[in-house]
Amino acid sequence: MDLVTDTMTSLGDIFSSLGSCLGDGVDGVVTLLTPDSVVQLIFILLGILLATYLTLCALYHGIRGLYTFTLPWLLSKVSKPKLKEKYGPWAVVTGSTQGIGREYALALAKQGLNVVLISRNKQELENVSNEIKDLHKVDTATIVADFSEAGDIGKIVKKVKGLNHEIGVVVNNVGMMGPGYNMLGDMDKKVVKELLTVNMLPVTMFCHAFLPDMAKRGKGAVINISSVAGLVPVPFLAVYSATQHYISAFTQAIAQEYQGSGVVIQEVDPCQVDNASNKCLISCTSMLAPSPAAYVNSAVKTIGYNNRTCGYWLHSLMMTLLLNMTPTVFSSLVIWCCSKSQYKATVSNNNNNVVANGKKSPPPPQQPPQPAAAQQQQAKPAPTPAVQEKK
Ligand SMILES: NC(=O)c1ccc[n+]([C@@H]2O[C@H](COP(=O)([O-])OP(=O)(O)OC[C@H]3O[C@@H](n4cnc5c(N)ncnc54)[C@H](OP(=O)(O)O)[C@@H]3O)[C@@H](O)[C@H]2O)c1
Numbered sequence: 001m002d003l004v005t006d007t008m009t010s011l012g013d014i015f016s017s018l019g020s021c022l023g024d025g026v027d028g029v030v031t032l033l034t035p036d037s038v039v040q041l042i043f044i045l046l047g048i049l050l051a052t053y054l055t056l057c058a059l060y061h062g063i064r065g066l067y068t069f070t071l072p073w074l075l076s077k078v079s080k081p082k083l084k085e086k087y088g089p090w091a092v093v094t095g096s097t098q099g100i101g102r103e104y105a106l107a108l109a110k111q112g113l114n115v116v117l118i119s120r121n122k123q124e125l126e127n128v129s130n131e132i133k134d135l136h137k138v139d140t141a142t143i144v145a146d147f148s149e150a151g152d153i154g155k156i157v158k159k160v161k162g163l164n165h166e167i168g169v170v171v172n173n174v175g176m177m178g179p180g181y182n183m184l185g186d187m188d189k190k191v192v193k194e195l196l197t198v199n200m201l202p203v204t205m206f207c208h209a210f211l212p213d214m215a216k217r218g219k220g221a222v223i224n225i226s227s228v229a230g231l232v233p234v235p236f237l238a239v240y241s242a243t244q245h246y247i248s249a250f251t252q253a254i255a256q257e258y259q260g261s262g263v264v265i266q267e268v269d270p271c272q273v274d275n276a277s278n279k280c281l282i283s284c285t286s287m288l289a290p291s292p293a294a295y296v297n298s299a300v301k302t303i304g305y306n307n308r309t310c311g312y313w314l315h316s317l318m319m320t321l322l323l324n325m326t327p328t329v330f331s332s333l334v335i336w337c338c339s340k341s342q343y344k345a346t347v348s349n350n351n352n353n354v355v356a357n358g359k360k361s362p363p364p365p366q367q368p369p370q371p372a373a374a375q376q377q378q379a380k381p382a383p384t385p386a387v388q389e390k391k
Pocket of ligand 1: 121146175226228270273275
């Protein structure tokens with residue numbers, strides 16, 4: 001308050017002196033503008049500009065936040081969202097036996113959509129399929145498939161097409177984080193290749209296969225799950241972060257290509273989402289790291305309201321503060337510090353494991369730092385590599 005009063009007083013002094021000197025012509029003004037007062041004036045004007053920019057920024061993002069999260073939430077209280085009627089009768093969800101993918105499958109089924117579920121684990125697929133049918137009385141189809149072989153992805157797409165269902169919603173969720181925070185050179189070559197394949201090829205090929213059909217029908221929704229690690233480069237997660245940047249750039253580009261087609265193309269960038277199967281370095285079930293169910297409950301409501309969202313209000317707020325309202329040099333520093341500390345924790349964890357076991361053990365799966373980057377658990381060993389389909 002004192003600062004505001006002092007600033008206003010200084011400004012008042014400067015302008016009243018300026019006013020009285022104007023009467024004396026240019027000479028009067030030049031006499032008034034001593035080096036000290038010029039510097040003071042510049043700082044005051046810069047302060048005013050910054051305050052105006054931040055206020056407008058806060059206003060813009062506040063309104064966007066209300067439109068993305070509050071409006072659909074309020075509307076869902078008065079009427080049921082009609083995703084099936086809006087987009088089409090069937091949804092496909094890749095990576096749908098656990099985490100975010102599983103919850104999207106359940107949430108879409110809850111709104112009456114039939115669901116094609118794709119993952120590697122046959123038994124888990126059956127479990128999710130039965131749960132969906134029991135809870136929501138819709139049809140399901142399951143496809144047992146592994147996305148880590150580039151050559152198989154075309155076959156998986158063909159399997160889905162072969163079902164001859166009208167696909168109205170595609171959730172490109174499958175993805176892996178790999179070994180966690182690591183130096184690039186310490187990563188296994190095979191894992192690097194797998195990360196690139198699983199994180200980038202399915203999303204591209206599924207969009208390529210289904211988007212044109214949706215555009216022809218003039219309706220549909222494509223939801224590409226990326227990560228906040230796709231919004232900023234995250235050191236020690238270089239490959240993962242780069243693949244998320246790919247998803248982000250790809251989604252934004254196709255959204256522009258298909259603008260006006262009637263198809264909603266949405267990029268969803270979660271921060272940390274807690275996973276039952278994940279053990280975090282930092283204990284994480286909290287408002288900042290919601291359960292997959294809570295996260296998807298929020299994210300699914302944003303379909304059609306915001307084509308680029310973190311999907312969950314607190315994640316959006318954090319990223320807005322970090323990326324839109326903080327100078328890049330500071331946000332980069334925050335991200336660097338978070339990633340570095342996660343990396344150090346991983347290294348010390350590994351060293352402890354080595355001491356405890358007397359031999360090197362693999363790094364534990366981890367979650368992303370808050371709020372620098374989101375990460376996903378390590379891919380489990382592929383239980384069923386073949387591409388099979390069961391309806
Ligand atoms: N959790 C987070 O904090 C977080 C943060 C930011 C972004 N994300 C993004 O959100 C997406 C989902 O993350 P999540 O944490 O929910 O993942 P998750 O719990 O690990 O689940 C991954 C799903 O994908 C399937 N899957 C994994 N690898 C596969 C492969 N090679 N072929 C076929 N299916 C495979 C898994 O099922 P099977 O094991 O049965 O195959 C599982 O159903 C990812 O794209 C991730 O990048 C997550």
